[in-house]
Each structure stands twice: as structure tokens, then as C-alpha cells.
Amino acid sequence: MRRLLLISSxxxxxxGFLEFCREAISEHFAGVDEVLFVPYALADRHEYEALVAxxxxxTGIKIRSIHHADDPLEAINGAQGIFVGGGNSFRLLxxxxxxxxxxxxxxxxxxxxxxxxxSAGTNMACPTIRTTNDMPIVExxxxxxxxxxxxxxxxxxxxxxxxxxxxxxxxxxxxxxYLEENSVxxxxxxxxxxxxxxxxxxxxxxxxDMILFRQGIDAVExxxxxxxxxxxxxx
Amino acid sequence: MRRLLLISSxxxxxxGFLEFCREAISEHFAGVDEVLFVPYALADRHEYEALVAxxxxxTGIKIRSIHHADDPLEAINGAQGIFVGGGNSFRLLxxxxxxxxxxxxxxxxxxxxxxxxxSAGTNMACPTIRTTNDMPIVExxxxxxxxxxxxxxxxxxxxxxxxxxxxxxxxxxxxxxYLEENSVxxxxxxxxxxxxxxxxxxxxxxxxDMILFRQGIDAVExxxxxxxxxxxxxx
Numbered sequence: 001m002r003r004l005l006l007i008s009s010x011x012x013x014x015x016g017f018l019e020f021c022r023e024a025i026s027e028h029f030a031g032v033d034e035v036l037f038v039p040y041a042l043a044d045r046h047e048y049e050a051l052v053a054x055x056x057x058x059t060g061i062k063i064r065s066i067h068h069a070d071d072p073l074e075a076i077n078g079a080q081g082i083f084v085g086g087g088n089s090f091r092l093l094x095x096x097x098x099x100x101x102x103x104x105x106x107x108x109x110x111x112x113x114x115x116x117x118x119s120a121g122t123n124m125a126c127p128t129i130r131t132t133n134d135m136p137i138v139e140x141x142x143x144x145x146x147x148x149x150x151x152x153x154x155x156x157x158x159x160x161x162x163x164x165x166x167x168x169x170x171x172x173x174x175x176x177x178y179l180e181e182n183s184v185x186x187x188x189x190x191x192x193x194x195x196x197x198x199x200x201x202x203x204x205x206x207x208x209d210m211i212l213f214r215q216g217i218d219a220v221e222x223x224x225x226x227x228x229x230x231x232x233x234x235x
Numbered sequence: 236m237r238r239l240l241l242i243s244s245x246x247x248x249x250x251g252f253l254e255f256c257r258e259a260i261s262e263h264f265a266g267v268d269e270v271l272f273v274p275y276a277l278a279d280r281h282e283y284e285a286l287v288a289x290x291x292x293x294t295g296i297k298i299r300s301i302h303h304a305d306d307p308l309e310a311i312n313g314a315q316g317i318f319v320g321g322g323n324s325f326r327l328l329x330x331x332x333x334x335x336x337x338x339x340x341x342x343x344x345x346x347x348x349x350x351x352x353x354s355a356g357t358n359m360a361c362p363t364i365r366t367t368n369d370m371p372i373v374e375x376x377x378x379x380x381x382x383x384x385x386x387x388x389x390x391x392x393x394x395x396x397x398x399x400x401x402x403x404x405x406x407x408x409x410x411x412x413y414l415e416e417n418s419v420x421x422x423x424x425x426x427x428x429x430x431x432x433x434x435x436x437x438x439x440x441x442x443x444d445m446i447l448f449r450q451g452i453d454a455v456e457x458x459x460x461x462x463x464x465x466x467x468x469x470x
Contacts, residue, residue, distance in 0.1 A: 013400035043415045088412050130371050135409040137365055137416045139378045156403040165248035167426055168391040174370040177323050180278045181372045191402055 002110055003028070004148055004197040006125055007118040008155045008189040008206075010055075010086050017055040018118070021194055024205060026059045028114050028196075029081045034062040036079035038105075040095035041087025041120040048085060076104040079113055086119025086155075089132040093124065094140035106146045115148065119155045122189070126152045131178055131186050133171075149197065150184070151231050157188030157211060172219070179215045185231065186213040193224060201229045237345055238263070239383055239432040241360055242353040243390045243424040243441075245290075245321050252290040253353070256429055259440060261294045263349050263431075264316045269297040271314035273340075275330035276322025276355040283320060311339040314348055321354025321390075324367040328359065329375035341381045350383065354390045357424070361387045366413055366421050368406075384432065385419070386466050392423030392446060407454070414450045420466065421448040428459055436464045 005021075005028040012020045029035055035056075039048040049065035056063055063083070069075035076082070082105065084092070096102050109115040109125075117125050123132045128143045131152040160170040169177070175186050189195065193206030204210050204226050212231075213219045222228060240256075240263040247255045264270055270291075274283040284300035291298055298318070304310035311317070317340065319327070331337050344350040344360075352360050358367045363378045366387040395405040404412070410421050424430065428441030439445050439461050447466075448454045457463060 009402050011402040013402065043412070091412070091416065128374075130373070132371065133403055135366065135368070135413060136371060136378055137409075137413040139363075139365075143371055143374045156401070158401055158403065166391070166393055167244050167246040167248065168368055168393065174372075177278070177326070178370060178372040181326065 001112050001199040002148060002197060003112060003114045003199075004109065004125055005114070005116040005194060006122040006149075006153060006189075006197065007116070007194040008122065008157065008208075009191045010118040012192045017051060019055070020192060021206065022056075022059055024194065024196065025056065025061070025116065028116055029059075029061050032061065032081040032114065034064050035081040035083050035116075036075055037063050037065045038082065038084040038092075038096075038121070039065050039067060041085055041089065041092035043091075048087075052083070052085060072099050072101060073104055076101055076108055079108060081114045081116070082108060083116040084118075084121030084124050086121055088137055089120040089123045089129045089134040090136045090138050090140055092120045093129055093143070093145060094138045096124070097141050102146065106148065109146065109148050122153050122155050125149055127184060128152070130182060131175065149232065150234070152178075152184050152186040153195070154186055154188045157190045175213045179213060183215050185215075187211075187228075187231070188213065188219075195228070197232070200232050201227070202232050204228050236347050236434040237383060237432060238347060238349045239344065239360060240349070240351040240429060241357040241384075241388060241424075241432065242351070242429040243357065243392065243443075244426045245353040247427045252286060254290070255427055256441065257291075257294055259429065259431065260291065260296070260351065263351055264294075264296050267296065267316040267349065269299050270316040270318050270351075271310055272298050272300045273317065273319040273327075273356070274300050274302060276320055276324065276327035278326075283322075287318070287320060307334050307336060308339055311336060311343055314343060316349045316351070317343060318351040319353075319356030319359050321356055323372055324355040324358045324364045324369040325371045325373050325375060327355045328364055328378070328380060329373045331359070332376050337381065341383065344381065344383050357388050357390050360384055362419060363387070365417060366410065384467065385469070387413075387419050387421040388430070389421055389423045392425045410448045414448060418450050420450075422446075422463075422466070423448065423454075430463070432467070435467050436462070437467050439463050
């Protein structure tokens, strides 16, 4: 049974790195001695590992980054828990393809190894990375991702600033363009919120409501604390 | 001899669509009876054509959108001038690949057919679309673009808002991540500015300075009105 903790962002205004969701992380990884950390979304893997280890130190969760492993596949196959950190989604996905880790991480998560993603790590859990905010700084062989859930998430979802004079597309416009080309629903997940998925149940947690985009229907706001398991049902 | 007008954005705060650069457009397409418009970055091609035709009506430039052509390749090969409009860069690039138009547009521009791009159309002129701001809503077969210039442009370049509480990457951070993975320089082109390229000369025009990002060097601001032909020189 899949157990996924999919966080919008590791950083939230006015709080330390992963601090706002520390309790949820503790519960998610209860009974896990050591979590395998996947740092590939950032360039400096050592520094990233230290940041995460420090942030989770109060929970007692030990962190070991996969970049230390001689055999990353073996590390995935032996992991008791997996945390895929944020950064650039294209760099992360390309590295997972380069190391042939897409299938193994997917299989681990589907057989019940607790998976946690933040930002780019949350994008990874989706069918594709077509709703990432990131710049395509490298070219993965495909935009297909881990497909742990049947819907898309847009992390760091941002409401338009009515006072902005900038003419680039708003986040809402970008996701509407996504729906011009794709029929998969998208959850706009605001910073400070996350989805908790266990098998066929899915709950929205954290301090922000989410916004749900579907083809041919107006976007709707859904309150935090809601049961959103319908997102997991086959269409 | 290539003649390129590469605009950051068609819309600028406080001005109509393409209004702020209308004079430059007139000069760029002087002597051209009809400009072939490439609308593929947006979903509604008819509406887009009408918008552009209206915006350029005061210049006397006639617009004909390529989506009317039975044979798009023939339309490119017969074009006196080409304008590739903004929208989603991934959708635009994928459509150009699907229609086998990458080579023909490149060849037309390199033999001297005046090329104008705005936003996504400016991304197209670069070696790749790796510095686009757009969401990867569709998957082109490659991120390689028209390669009309040897450097990258980031259109709609946006300075960080010091008062923002949002934790997504700033534009500068995204471009620094690009340079972690690529050695090609990037021009951050602010809304209201454009590059005029004729053969081996390149000038920055419009009402905003640009910012130049290069690997291993601090980013530098360059005043509008500057000769930036050095960007075209081989490394």
C-alpha cells in the first residue's frame, strides 16, 4: 500500500526548513531507522544532505543521502523510507533516468516504503513533470515521472498579485494552458500545505487551502483538512 | 545576413500590445508587404492573428498567419518576413518540430528574411529553450531551438521582489541553476526591451537595462542603448 507525503515546499515564510510539517514527517516515517535522501535536484549534494539532516534532527529521523552509495539501485531497494528533496525538477528527473532509478523508486513506493517529496520531489510523484514551475535547464529523456498518483500537482502554487505590473503568465494561466493540452487534473498546492496519501485515501493538510484545476470546469478551492480521496479514483 | 528583432514581451505595463516597440517593428520590416505570423504558442490561432493584425495596423504591415496555409513549409519558404509570437514555448517548439519547420525557419532567417520574435518567439531564436519561463505542458522531441544566435535569452526577466514571502526560486536563482549545468551565456531581457541583430552586430534597445549571466562570473547590468555585439562572437 502506497504511503506518500507530498509537500508543496520545504521552506515556508516565517518558519525553518521543513519545520512547519515536522510532526507529519515524524508520523510518516514512524518506525523507520534511516531515511534515504535523494538530493539530485540541487547541485551541492553534500550541503543539501546536511541541511536536511539538521532540519530533521529534532524528530530523531536519521538521514543518509543516496549520493554516498556505490550502488544507488541497491540503496533504493534496501531503503526503509525515501525522501526526494526539492530543487530543479528537470535536473532531478534526468538524474533518476541516468541512474535507472525511476522503476526502482516507483516499485519501492508502491510496495509501501514511505515516500516523501517536497517541491520537485512532489513533482516526481505525479504522472509527468508537465506542471513543474522549474526552468528546463537540462533535458531528461522524457517528462514522464514516477506515476505514484493519477493526478498532477503544482507545488508552490501562487495566487496572482493584483498589483503586479509584470506581464508574464500568472500561475493560473499556466495551468489553464496545461489543461488546453492535457486532461489530467492538477492540484495547485500552496506553500505550507501537503497531501497525505495512504492506499486509496488522500487528505489535504497544512495551513492553506488548495485549488483544483480540471478540464472544462472552473477551478475550485478546497479547504485544508479535507478528504480528497476522489483524486485517486480512476476517471 | 541575419536580421533579428528579439523582444522580451508583447505586452508591457501601461501600453498596448506591441505598442512600445512599434517603430522598431516598422523599421525591421521596412519594404516587406506581408509578414508571416507563427501563432503556435497559443491555442486560439485565429484570435491571436487578429490581435497581432490589429496591433500592427498603424504600421501598415500586413499579417498573414501560417495556420491558414495548406503547406506551412511553402509558406515559410515564400515569406518576406516572419514573426513568431509569444505564448507557451514548449507548445510552440513541439508544433515546429511536428510540422518539420525548424530547419526551414532557420534557413530563412540565416539567409536574411527578417525574423521577429516576442517572448516564446524570442526563446525560439536561441540555441535551446532551456531558459524559458514556461511550463512544460507538452513534450517536444528536443529542447533544441532555431540556433539563430549563440547565446540564451530569458524573456520577461524579473527582478526579485524584496517584500515577497513566496519561497519559489527567484528568476536569478533559476538562471544560476542553468549555469550550473550549461556554459552558454544568458541575457535577462526585461519587459520593454529588445535586441536588434543585423549580421554580426547586436544592440540593446527599449526602456530597460539588461542583465547578463555567465558561468563563473558575477551577473552584470548593461545599459539600454548599448552595443552588445560581443555576445555574437565565438567563445
